[in-house]
Amino acid sequence: MTGSSPQAPVLVLNAGSSSLKYQVVVPESAEVLAGGTVERIGEDGSGVADHAAAVRTVTDQLDAAGVDLARTGLRAVGHRVVHGGPDFSDPVLLDDAVVADIRDLVPLAPLHNPGALAGIEAARDAFADVAQVAVFDTAFFASLPAAAATYAIPKEVSEEHRLRRYGFHGTSHRYVSRAVADLVGRPLESFTQVVLHLGNGCSASAVDGGVAVDTSMGLTPLQGLVMGTRSGDVDPAVFTFLHQQAGMSVADIDTMLNKRSGLKGLAGANDFREVLARADDGDADARLALDVYVHRLRHYVGAYTAVLGGLDVLTFTAGVGENSPVLRAAVVANLGRLGIAVDPARNEARSREARVISPDGSPVTVTVVPTNEELEIARQAAALLERHGG
Numbered sequence: 001m002t003g004s005s006p007q008a009p010v011l012v013l014n015a016g017s018s019s020l021k022y023q024v025v026v027p028e029s030a031e032v033l034a035g036g037t038v039e040r041i042g043e044d045g046s047g048v049a050d051h052a053a054a055v056r057t058v059t060d061q062l063d064a065a066g067v068d069l070a071r072t073g074l075r076a077v078g079h080r081v082v083h084g085g086p087d088f089s090d091p092v093l094l095d096d097a098v099v100a101d102i103r104d105l106v107p108l109a110p111l112h113n114p115g116a117l118a119g120i121e122a123a124r125d126a127f128a129d130v131a132q133v134a135v136f137d138t139a140f141f142a143s144l145p146a147a148a149a150t151y152a153i154p155k156e157v158s159e160e161h162r163l164r165r166y167g168f169h170g171t172s173h174r175y176v177s178r179a180v181a182d183l184v185g186r187p188l189e190s191f192t193q194v195v196l197h198l199g200n201g202c203s204a205s206a207v208d209g210g211v212a213v214d215t216s217m218g219l220t221p222l223q224g225l226v227m228g229t230r231s232g233d234v235d236p237a238v239f240t241f242l243h244q245q246a247g248m249s250v251a252d253i254d255t256m257l258n259k260r261s262g263l264k265g266l267a268g269a270n271d272f273r274e275v276l277a278r279a280d281d282g283d284a285d286a287r288l289a290l291d292v293y294v295h296r297l298r299h300y301v302g303a304y305t306a307v308l309g310g311l312d313v314l315t316f317t318a319g320v321g322e323n324s325p326v327l328r329a330a331v332v333a334n335l336g337r338l339g340i341a342v343d344p345a346r347n348e349a350r351s352r353e354a355r356v357i358s359p360d361g362s363p364v365t366v367t368v369v370p371t372n373e374e375l376e377i378a379r380q381a382a383a384l385l386e387r388h389g390g
């Protein structure tokens with residue numbers, strides 16, 4: 001170890017197949033010392049041949065930014081790993097055996113885990129003396145009751161192929177649900193919440209006493225809400241129909257549902273701001289896209305209110321949730337009989353802070369809480385090391 005003090009930072013890495021996002025953050029103070037993204041890894045002419053080269057680019061950029069990891073004492077490298085499969089319900093220290101276990105999960109997350117593995121291997125080489133921790137996007141949802149996690153398909157098929165509802169964005173849902181408790185000044189254990197994470201990917205979670213009891217994403221991040229380019233819920237028979245009746249290949253259908261659907265498929269743009277602007281200009285496709293997006297959200301808010309047996313706090317987070325008063329107002333419109341409403345002035349006030357936007361005395365408290373997945377990964381990595389006496 002490089003003489004790490006309690007205030008030493010964690011390097012958080014979020015590696016995709018062709019990009020590497022990084023942030024150097026101090027878990028206790030949330031101070032961000034540096035951050036950035038290395039893009040186009042492995043692409044012709046990018047000058048970043050592979051993930052090892054990308055990690056070298058990160059250290060070069062940190063040098064250039066005057067962030068001396070040797071001097072500050074790097075406490076850990078925290079890796080975001082999308083899929084933790086059935087076994088990883090907590091952050092874990094990376095060693096060869098754990099890396100092999102994550103590799104074993106690639107069939108469950110062929111789009112996501114290979115990039116994370118490449119990042120892990122490059123970082124283990126580059127920071128050989130530093131503890132490396134994997135934090136899984138699925139972990140927060142390991143607590144889902146069997147009734148919520150189980151698909152109603154033959155048991156032996158699920159067991160053989162490890163099919164269940166895993167859920168994703170768990171790092172965000174965990175961070176936000178805890179920040180909500182601080183904001184509303186109630187013990188986490190004492191109330192129920194629904195968190196709507198609305199970014200490019202979108203997911204909803206139902207949280208009872210701090211424990212996740214339902215979530216909208218499933219085996220993969222395709223299920224649930226309407227997203228930038230993903231369909232969310234469709235009749236599973238759409239797949240069969242397009243294959244048998246329209247002659248599309250399985251790969252084409254998969255790409256269509258993941259990359260050419262959602263807002264993009266309906267309105268021609270995946271960026272929520274752009275869809276809003278087009279709808280304002282009277283574009284009927286954009287209007288319908290927003291209507292479908294909002295309808296799906298209301299559907300889940302209602303469903304999770306029932307799953308929880310009553311709702312105490314509804315929270316909006318991520319790019320759309322944090323920044324679009326129009327969307328927030330549309331989701332809660334006409335939900336007064338469920339006790340859900342926003343105060344127009346509070347909803348429209350611009351702020352980067354966590355805040356309550358429902359009227360005083362509302363049965364359900366509606367909040368906006370900025371997410372911070374990097375900080376959550378850094379905190380979980382630091383907490384794990386502390387438990388290991390590091």
Ligand code: ADP
Pocket residue numbers: 198199200201228270271272273274318319320323324
């Ligand atoms: P990611 O999932 O990539 O982390 P973000 O959480 O940054 O994405 O969310 C990106 C989405 O947030 C985009 O659809 C973008 O249009 C939307 N967004 C950002 N700012 C605003 C805004 N002021 N109003 C409406 N939507 C916004």
